[in-house]
Amino acid sequence: MPDAMNYLITGAARGIGRGLTRHLLSNGHRVFLIDSNLTELTNTSTLLQKSGYNQSNFQISHTDLSDRGSIVLAVSAAKEFFTGRLDVLINNAFPTPHTWSNSASMDSTNVDIMAEWDRKLAVGLTAPFFLSRLCIPLLTSSPSQPGTIINISSTRAHQSELNHEVYSAVKAGLIGLTQSMSVSLGQKYKIRVNAISPGWVHVEDENAAGDAEGRKWEDGLTEQDHEWHSAGRVGKVEDIAKAVEFLVTAGFVTGTEMVVDGGVSKKMVYPE
Numbered sequence: 143m144p145d146a147m148n149y150l151i152t153g154a155a156r157g158i159g160r161g162l163t164r165h166l167l168s169n170g171h172r173v174f175l176i177d178s179n180l181t182e183l184t185n186t187s188t189l190l191q192k193s194g195y196n197q198s199n200f201q202i203s204h205t206d207l208s209d210r211g212s213i214v215l216a217v218s219a220a221k222e223f224f225t226g227r228l229d230v231l232i233n234n235a236f237p238t239p240h241t242w243s244n245s246a247s248m249d250s251t252n253v254d255i256m257a258e259w260d261r262k263l264a265v266g267l268t269a270p271f272f273l274s275r276l277c278i279p280l281l282t283s284s285p286s287q288p289g290t291i292i293n294i295s296s297t298r299a300h301q302s303e304l305n306h307e308v309y310s311a312v313k314a315g316l317i318g319l320t321q322s323m324s325v326s327l328g329q330k331y332k333i334r335v336n337a338i339s340p341g342w343v344h345v346e347d348e349n350a351a352g353d354a355e356g357r358k359w360e361d362g363l364t365e366q367d368h369e370w371h372s373a374g375r376v377g378k379v380e381d382i383a384k385a386v387e388f389l390v391t392a393g394f395v396t397g398t399e400m401v402v403d404g405g406v407s408k409k410m411v412y413p414e
Contacts, residue, residue: 147390148224150174150277152207152269153235155182156349158294158340161379162232162386163200164190173200174220176235178265180204185350207235207269208261217276227289228280230390233270233316234294237262240309247305259308266312271319274327274335281333288332292389293320294382295339297403313339317399324397334396336389341403342367343377372405 149166153159154175163173167190177183187202201223205216220228246253274291281289298306299314320337327333347357359378368375385402389395401407 145170147171147229148227149230149232150176150220150228151232151234152176152273155179155186157345158343158379158382159234160186160348161345162383165380165383167195167199172224174223175200175202176205176216178206182350185353189353208264210272213269213272214276217273221280224280226280227283228277229289231274231277231281231289231291232294232386233273233291235269236266236309236312241305248307262308263312267315267319270316274323278331282331290390291323291333291335292386293337295337295399297339297341297401297407299339301407320399321397328396336396337399338382338385339399339401340382341377341406343379343382345379348379370406372409375404377402377404
């Protein structure tokens with residue numbers, strides 16, 4: 143990868159976002175981490191410092207992506223941190239859990255799932271659109287070498303699970319947004335926009351609880367879990383990092399969805 147690139151990552155405090163941050167820092171890049179979970183964000187910052195990463199190479203931003211005013215402030219801070227130039231925007235954030243909380247379903251009458259719908263749509267789909275708009279000046283600060291945008295979608299945009307309505311809708315929306323932005327931003331600014339759709343990427347070790355318990359990536363996985371994948375194993379954060387590396391350097395690739403799922407979505411499943 144090119145040396146010393148500037149990355150802004152949302153949902154960077156845990157899971158795939160945290161793993162990407164660590165991978166990028168280890169390769170000499172600078173990262174601006176956005177997350178709404180202050181506990182996880184502080185924990186990640188502490189871990190990065192303990193691991194020897196220079197704090198001048200990363201900065202955290204406690205930001206509620208459902209609040210547009212907070213996003214504006216975060217972009218302003220990122221602009222200052224990067225001295226005006228952003229090479230890669232990675233829209234990764236989505237509120238957990240992926241299912242409806244409190245064991246709700248779309249026909250529940252005892253809980254207000256519409257409030258949850260509104261928040262997850264705001265964070266998972268509206269924020270990437272708004273953040274991308276705000277970052278255009280940073281991504282085009284060097285017109286001869288414009289930056290790129292990567293949206294983290296999911297195979298759940300194509301294959302649904304029980305009670306995943308908002309997650310599937312948001313992730314499918316990101317694919318549509320990716321396609322449209324690639325045309326609009328490509329024609330006017332030469333900004334490339336792509337999506338990565340992970341399948342099962344095991345990240346139970348990428349959070350504060352996992353750190354406290356000393357979890358390893360393989361913990362909790364069975365041979366059957368690995369064998370379910372045509373690639374022979376469950377996914378790792380590094381698999382997504384490699385997809386990011388490709389899309390950042392692939393100058394003729396834009397508007398595409400890269401599926402990283404070990405082949406599961408190509409597998410026919412019959413009832414036993």
